[in-house]
Amino acid sequence: MITLFTLVFLIGGYSGVLAREIKIGVVNTERILRESAPAILAQRKIEKEFLVYDERIKKMASEIKDLQEQLERNDKSIAIEERRTKERELANISRQYQRAQQQMREDLSMRQNEEYSLILERVNKTIKNIAENESYDLILQLQDSVYRSQRIDITNQVIRALAGQE
Numbered sequence: 001m002i003t004l005f006t007l008v009f010l011i012g013g014y015s016g017v018l019a020r021e022i023k024i025g026v027v028n029t030e031r032i033l034r035e036s037a038p039a040i041l042a043q044r045k046i047e048k049e050f051l052v053y054d055e056r057i058k059k060m061a062s063e064i065k066d067l068q069e070q071l072e073r074n075d076k077s078i079a080i081e082e083r084r085t086k087e088r089e090l091a092n093i094s095r096q097y098q099r100a101q102q103q104m105r106e107d108l109s110m111r112q113n114e115e116y117s118l119i120l121e122r123v124n125k126t127i128k129n130i131a132e133n134e135s136y137d138l139i140l141q142l143q144d145s146v147y148r149s150q151r152i153d154i155t156n157q158v159i160r161a162l163a164g165q166e
Contacts, residue, residue, distance in 0.1 A: 026141075
């Protein structure tokens with residue numbers, strides 16, 4: 001019984017020593033993907049790529065609005081056949097508009113995922129370099145934690161390191 005007690009005491013004391021020697025860091029990946037230089041550049045690049053898409057959709061929205069206004073005026077001078085033609089045209093443009101919006105959302109999402117996966121590769125390499133250079137035993141990627149000490153949060157350090165790579 002005494003041997004068991006001594007063994008438990010020694011293991012408990014030894015694990016306390018180990019806990020003090022372990023160096024742990026945390027990073028907020030979500031913040032890095034919002035605030036780091038590569039993320040900001042990627043977002044600007046994507047916005048520029050999708051500017052044409054956006055202009056096309058705005059033009060379609062304007063056409064829809066114009067046609068709706070023409071039909072709402074309920075102008076008696078418009079022949080019934082011409083009114084039906086405009087209604088069909090409005091329905092057709094509305095369907096095209098909805099398809100274009102859906103396609104743009106899908107393409108935008110896919111494009112963002114491509115860019116963010118490239119950035120995440122760089123982020124992971126940067127984190128690994130920091131871990132090796134500063135002798136970290138463990139670095140966790142946390143999104144939103146209830147609390148973490150600024151002492152172990154290396155997010156700013158990762159953001160600065162990524163800015164230095166540009």
